[in-house]
Amino acid sequence: MGGHGIMSAMDDKDLGFSTRAVHAGxxxxxxxxxxxxxxxxxxxYVQEWPDKHKGYDYARTVHPTRDALQKNLASLxxxxxxxxFGSGMAATSTIIxxxxxxxxxxxxxxxxxxxxxxxxxxxxxxxxxxxFVDSTDLKAVEAAFTSATKLVWIESPSNPLLRxxxxxxxxxxxxxxxxxxxxxxxxxxPALQRPLELGADVVVHSTTKxxxxxxxxxxxxxxxxxxxxxxxxxxxxNAVGAVPGPLDxxxxxxxxxxxxxxxxxxxxxxxxxxxxxxxxxxxxKVHYPxxxxxxxxxxxxxxxxxxGGMISLELKGDLERAKRMISSCRIFSLxxxxxxxxxxxxxxxxxxxxxxxxxxxxxxxxxxxxxxxxVGVEDAKDLIADLDSALTKSLTAK
Numbered sequence: 001m002g003g004h005g006i007m008s009a010m011d012d013k014d015l016g017f018s019t020r021a022v023h024a025g026x027x028x029x030x031x032x033x034x035x036x037x038x039x040x041x042x043x044x045y046v047q048e049w050p051d052k053h054k055g056y057d058y059a060r061t062v063h064p065t066r067d068a069l070q071k072n073l074a075s076l077x078x079x080x081x082x083x084x085f086g087s088g089m090a091a092t093s094t095i096i097x098x099x100x101x102x103x104x105x106x107x108x109x110x111x112x113x114x115x116x117x118x119x120x121x122x123x124x125x126x127x128x129x130x131x132f133v134d135s136t137d138l139k140a141v142e143a144a145f146t147s148a149t150k151l152v153w154i155e156s157p158s159n160p161l162l163r164x165x166x167x168x169x170x171x172x173x174x175x176x177x178x179x180x181x182x183x184x185x186x187x188x189x190p191a192l193q194r195p196l197e198l199g200a201d202v203v204v205h206s207t208t209k210x211x212x213x214x215x216x217x218x219x220x221x222x223x224x225x226x227x228x229x230x231x232x233x234x235x236x237x238n239a240v241g242a243v244p245g246p247l248d249x250x251x252x253x254x255x256x257x258x259x260x261x262x263x264x265x266x267x268x269x270x271x272x273x274x275x276x277x278x279x280x281x282x283x284x285k286v287h288y289p290x291x292x293x294x295x296x297x298x299x300x301x302x303x304x305x306x307x308g309g310m311i312s313l314e315l316k317g318d319l320e321r322a323k324r325m326i327s328s329c330r331i332f333s334l335x336x337x338x339x340x341x342x343x344x345x346x347x348x349x350x351x352x353x354x355x356x357x358x359x360x361x362x363x364x365x366x367x368x369x370x371x372x373x374x375v376g377v378e379d380a381k382d383l384i385a386d387l388d389s390a391l392t393k394s395l396t397a398k
Contacts, residue, residue, distance in 0.1 A: 012075050017191065018260040025071025026253065037068045039250045061238045065246040069253050070221075073211070076190040076256065077203050079223035081230035083237050084249065088186065088206025089114050090242035091220030093122075095151075095182055095204060097240065098232045101127025104148040108135035108165065109364040110158040112184070112206075113353035116360075132360070135165040136296065138173060145177055155184040156193075157300070160312050160348040160372045161365055162287040164296025167303055171199030180229070186210070186339075191263040193304045201226050207252055209339030210309075213262050217251040219244050262341065262377060266309030269383060270375040274311050276384050282391045287312040310338060311373040312348075315394070322369040323347065325394035331378060331386040338374035343383055346372045 012024050026037050040063060047053040056062050066084055074082030085091040092115055096105070107119065109132040119130045133140045135154045152174045156165040171181045182202040183195035189210035195203050205211060207219035224230050237243060244252075267290075274288035289300040290307030300307060315322050326334055332345040336352055346352060349368050353361060358368075375383065 017076065020075045021072075021191075021259050022257045024075035025068045025073075037065055037250065037253055039246045040064050041246060059246075060241050060243055063243070063246060063249070065249040065253075066244060069244075069249040069256075072253060072256055073190075073205075073207075073221050074223055076259070077185075077223040078190075078194050078196050078225075079203065080225040080227070081223070081234075083222045083230070083233055084207070084244050084252075085220040085222070085237065086242045086244050086248075087218050088204070088208060088220035089118060091204050091206075091222050092184075093118055094222060094233055094236045094240065094242070095202060096123045096128060097236050098229070099123075099128050099150055102129070102148055103127075103150045104129045104131065104146050105151045105153055106141060106144045106149055106179075107132050107153040108155055108158060108163075109133055109360075110135075110161045110163050110366065111153075111155050112159045112186075113348075113355045115153075115184070116353075117355040121355075132364075134163075134364075135170065136163050138166070138169055141170060142173055145179070149177065149179050151180050151182055153182045153184070155187065156195075156303075157187045157289055157296075157308060157310065159187060160287075160310075160353065160370060162187075162289055162294070162296075162308075162310060162312055164289050164294075164300045164303075166299050167195050167198040167200055171201075175199070180226075187310055188304060188308055189259065189263055189339075191260050192267070192306045192308060196223070196225060198303055202229060208337065210263060210266070211255060211259060211339075212252055213255045213259065213339060213341060214251075215337065215340035215342065217248050217255075219248050219252055263306065263309070265377040266339075266375060267306040269377065269380045270309045270311055270373075271307065272380040273373070273375050273383055273387070277311070277313055277387070280388075280391065282316050282395070283313055284316045285314040309375045311375060313371050313373070314367055314369055315371070315391070317369075317394070319369045321394050322371055325390050326371055328390035328393040329386050330389070331382055332373065332390075338372075340374070341377045343376035343378060344374040346374075348372050 043059045045056040070082035131144045133144045154165045174181045180201040183200045186206045203223040205221045278286045288311045332343045
């Protein structure tokens with residue numbers, strides 16, 4: 001077995017998540033024995049005869065480093081098929097590109113601002129219709145259906161309010177109405193949640209986040225076991241061409257090997273930080289599904305193996321105080337994105353969700369002063385001390 005790699009010796013379904021994270025989709029390089037998947041820096045491949053080749057003809061269409069990553073991510077999500085893209089938004093757009101003018105999508109109303117922007121500012125221009133509702137309210141989701149509804153699009157946990165949607169219940173409802181369910185699983189990652197096992201049809205990721213985990217690569221992925229959908233998305237992956245480069249794929253393969261370890265530490269730290277913030281006299285509200293007070297706590301316990309590394313909070317005081325606070329941290333860096341080993345702090349209303357009109361943000365419950373934390377893997381006591389110091393500094397106006 002040692003000369004050929006563990007995944008060639010047994011079905012990967014027999015293996016645990018961490019083992020598959022390290023090995024799935026990857027074999028030692030046959031020409032050198034290199035244990036890491038090579039970065040094939042090539043745009044084309046030599047053919048023996050017209051249309052007779054070794055399975056590769058043009059790198060936009062198919063690429064060996066990308067193949068390895070796609071198989072790896074598919075294994076982690078429990079999917080039959082995986083496709084990778086140049087960004088999370090490229091993956092998101094590909095799913096909507098498979099729809100037709102007049103088709104309708106029911107979306108959660110607490111979602112990444114970039115998704116809202118591309119839905120309302122790009123695809124709406126081509127006749128695709130979107131309705132945004134609270135996806136934690138099954139009756140509201142059902143009421144939003146029309147005869148043209150083809151997809152239900154949800155995030156769970158959601159961005160940035162960490163709302164938990166019952167994926168199994170949503171999937172049952174959608175399927176009864178002949179619609180497909182897409183779950184943006186970026187916040188949880190497959191280390192904590194696998195929506196396909198809960199009945200969803202498609203999983204989408206910004207691999208930039210927890211899957212990449214080191215704030216050094218941008219990417220996206222679509223995972224599904226629906227062969228017809230996979231064929232459609234694969235056609236669009238090639239036809240539109242929003243594919244990742246080989247070095248990006250290599251970096252993501254490097255990262256999935258430690259995904260389980262990193263996410264475990266993210267969860268441990270976030271739980272400690274959330275509990276501390278909940279008791280802090282200057283914090284008005286904490287959004288974290290691991291807290292028993294969270295309205296989605298029981299559903300999160302049922303469909304996730306951990307509660308993640310994301311926390312949102314609201315301070316006592318005005319918007320200016322929130323801005324002072326996030327600008328006073330030393331360890332939490334003020335930056336967009338999430339899921340890296342380093343802790344980040346952001347102001348969704350002016351950063352990640354600034355593209356959503358204010359009235360829509362407020363309607364969804366996203367207050368102007370909301371602060372979002374991506375809790376990293378540093379020592380928890382240092383993170384707490386940093387937040388406490390910033391909260392104290394924010395009491396005094398500059």
